Amino acid sequence: MKISSTLVKAGFGAGLAMLACGAARAQDASAAPAAQPRPEIKAIGDWSVRCFPVESPSPCDMYEELDDKNSHQRVLSVSIAYVPSADRHAIQIVVPLGVSIPKGLVIQTDNFTSPVLHYRRCDRAGCYVEMMLPNESINSLSHSGPDAKIKIVADSGKPFDLTFSLNGFTAARDAMAEQAKQKAKAPPPAK
Helix, strand or coil: CCCCHHHHHHHHHHHHHHHHCHHHHHHHHCCCCCCCCCCEEEEECCEEEEECCCCCCCCEEEEEEEECCCCCCEEEEEEEEEECCCCEEEEEEEECCCECHHHCEEEECCCCECCCECCCEEECCEEEEEEEECHHHHHHHHCCCCEEEEEEEECCCCEEEEEEECCCHHHHHHHHHHHHHHHCCCCCCCC
């Protein structure tokens, strides 16, 4: 059976995205045992730069979360990690359940519109876009502002815009990438 190079590249990209988003997932693990070391967190504008004490090719991310003011439920989270060894960025966007899976989502700013980004998975916490994002897209976000929108479509067909802030985006990206370069390590070999 012959596998096309496009599928191999897509699989490689998805694998890198999963490695890079490992930092974002480490936050969920930090809620487990109390012995887990806490990440270093620094607020830069409306973003948080987090570095987790793990051996990872991308131990740091920049993160913004929006919560409903009444229910305190998460409405949107955006996590961007930098993978120094690949000179690439990985993004994880989490939106609420009830979205139209085939429609995906789009990131839009005053001067940038992403292609449709497809959901990778859903669980009880929401639906996830997890992928490598071209450096050009990150640069476009850096030169946009003051806000960006995540455009989603509900199962009912009704479109929604989830607005997040780009205040501090460029400084947070630069700080996160620099820390990732300093702290990145290959994970230990599997036993």
